[in-house]
Amino acid sequence: MRDGALKGGEARQGAAATCEDAPDGDWGTEAAHGAPRYQVWAVSGIPEVAPGDDLGKLIAAAEPGLADGDVLLVTSKIVSKAEGRVVRAADREVAIDAETVRVVARRGAMRIVENRQGLVMAAAGVDASNTPSGMVLLLPEDPDGAARAIRDGLRDALGVNVGIVITDTFGRPWRTGLTDVAIGAAGVRVLDDLRGGTDAHGNPLTATVVATADELAAAGDLVKGKAAGRPVAVVRGLAHVVADDHGEGARAMVRPARDDMFRLGTxxxxxxxxxxxxxxxxxxxxxxxxxxxxxxxxxxxxxxxxxxxxxxxxxxxxxxxxxxxxxxxxxxxxxxxxxxxxxxxxxxxxxxxxxxxxxxxxxxxxxxxxxxxxxxxxxxxxxxxxxxxxxxxxxxxxxxxxxxxxxxxxxxxxxxxxxxxxxxxxxxxxxxxxxxxxxxxxxxxxxxxxxxxxxxxxxxxxxxx
Structure with a gap:
């Protein structure tokens, strides 16, 4: 088991470089342990990212043992750094204005806005954490496009078919605390639509759509940490969520205005x-x-x-x-x-x-x-x-x-x-x-x-x- 890996939701310790608990392919099956299991670990060894860096190559060098069906959770900050989406902290409010298409809520200096990617979040995602002093980061220009580029890069470098989720930290209405969610994706079935099926008691499911990509993002955040310098995590054992093509991306998870019950208040x-x-x-x-x-x-x-x-x-x-x-x-x-x-x-x-x-x-x-x-x-x-x-x-x-x-x-x-x-x-x-x-x-x-x-x-x- 890798350093800081989570298996089946339980934190483990140890320094082995490879997974020793089960052979490749047993994760996510009931064969080895009697119930579905997955493994998640943070990737070490990724250097400080600079504008123009090829993230696919950096990740491949740090984690050459990636396998088909793995899902990589990539913090949006390194994508933004590679894209050069950095501005001076003195221009933060101007940057927020430029990234904003609609102010959803405001209290004091805090603004919750809809940004150009359709995401509703604080300060349009303009962030000063994990950035050089005096600078702030904007979100990636096209998170889904960035995910596709990383996926293609890993396929070229390692010959593997993996899923990519670009993550960022969100607050949530009516809930205290932050969590990571998916803002970009490629090769991942971001939503699992269970409508039309039945639950364990035979009751029909009429409204259940699972945000699979968000669940993956949150799992990765448990091992990446906010200040540990590990911006990428790997989930193994959930190959059923990985697609052959790039898929519809995380943009499909943005609720359209016509379905937003709170857009104009209630x-x-x-x-x-x-x-x-x-x-x-x-x-x-x-x-x-x-x-x-x-x-x-x-x-x-x-x-x-x-x-x-x-x-x-x-x-x-x-x-x-x-x-x-x-x-x-x-x-x-x-x-x-x-x-x-x-x-x-x-x-x-x-x-x-x-x-x-x-x-x-x-x-x-x-x-x-x-x-x-x-x-x-x-x-x-x-x-x-x-x-x-x-x-x-x-x-x-x-x-x-x-x-x-x-x-x-x-x-x-x-x-x-x-x-x-x-x-x-x-x-x-x-x-x-x-x-x-x-x-x-x-x-x-x-x-x-x-x-x-x-x-x-x-x-x-x-x-x-």
Whole structure:
């Protein structure tokens, strides 16, 4: 048994250079051990790969005893290195953008995207591990094509018919931890379609399609290791998964858009996004990423508007100095107004304290209503209704903004305070006269998760005619 080999799922130790437990051809049969078995080991002796290297030749030199029916699990990083798919780490975000065709999910700096190969993964597969300092690797240009080239190279060098799986590390929805999966393949039956058959109890199988290539990739990762410098593993004893031709490749494992139940989210996901939006009044000291706020604004301005207008502006108070200056001026204005209204000093202090949610937030946003795109009807009644339309649109935009912030795991509180001293807000923030502040939104990381929202009877809010 080879160093680090796994046999039948059990880790073994030893230093023999060849398999001594069973003769070639007995792996995967019931003859020797009474049950199907396979062997998997990592290949040692593959040198550091450089652009232009022939991987087939390198693997053949390191593992000359390959046999027909073996499957090789090849880490995508050495394929990328051989292809020269290396860029400077400073250009990583630009590289991710270039490799991305669709952003699936985003939280903070983390992006889950669909890349040009159709794979949905973090950062489009752009990776800084096991690379020279200051550099990052892109995924292979054509993983299936790379697998075919390695397979052809091994056939030429050793005269063997083997399967090749190019692997990369994935996270998985609803599961913690990473595993290797197949991103390229040649000579391997990547999927085992069991539909139309029956299980051991005679029950019909109607939905079972086994991702054989992914199972092989995960088996190889158990012996390759992430930092051991062994980028290739061999599986022996599963010759039934090896084909004579190159086969359809791992691209066949990418679920087409028409079959993706989660591509546009689900009705429950939409409901959860709205429910997650809660008023948060206590924030930690953790700074807010301005890029996250801008992404939320990009969703805010997709709200419906009258007359194809653009009725929103969002003023971002990103410095403590700007927040303090505005809130101090607003407080002074409120105190003057409340005293003029005859309120007691105790009542005034209580009302002023309500503004603490804004003062304690690490980030403030002042949404403003503008009447761009509006026109005059000529009578007061219709012009009043026109403004109401724009106010409703502004509210829809702010609601989008709050929901988007919640999706980024940020808490928020929409406070009406700026509406009561619009002149002061415009003066302090140097805003145009036609901008109407529509409250202020406190933004930050919540101190604690909000308590469950009490249920409400929908029927109490509905009238049917």
């Amino acid at each position: 009705s429950e996901a939409v409901r959860e996004a709205v429910r997650q939006r809660r008023t948060v009044r206590a924030f930690t000291d953790e700074p807010v990423d301005p890029g996250v706020v801008r992404r939320a604004i990009a969703l805010a301005v997709t709200a419906p508007t009258p007359h194809h207008a653009i009725p929103w502006r969002f003023v971002l108070l990103e410095s403590e100095e700007s927040r303090t200056r505005l809130l101090d001026a607003m407080r002074d204005k409120w105190i003057v107004d409340l005293r003029r209204d005859g309120k007691s000093e105790e009542s005034i202090a209580k009302r002023v304290r309500r503004g603490d949610v804004l003062r304690n937030a690490p980030y403030l946003v002042v949404p403003c209503l503008v009447m761009d795109g509006s026109h005059t009807y000529g009578d007061a009644r219709r012009d009043g209704a026109k403004r109401e339309m724009f106010v409703v649109a502004a509210g829809a935009g702010v609601q989008n903004f709050l929901v988007a912030l919640a999706g980024e795991r940020l808490g928020s509180a929409w406070v009406s305070s700026t509406m009561f001293c619009r002149d002061v807000v415009r003066e302090v923030l140097a805003l145009p006269e036609e901008w109407d502040p529509m409250g202020a939104v406190a933004v930050g990381h919540p101190v604690e998760e909000p308590k469950p929202r009490p249920g409400r009877d929908v029927g109490a809010f509905v009238e049917v005619r």
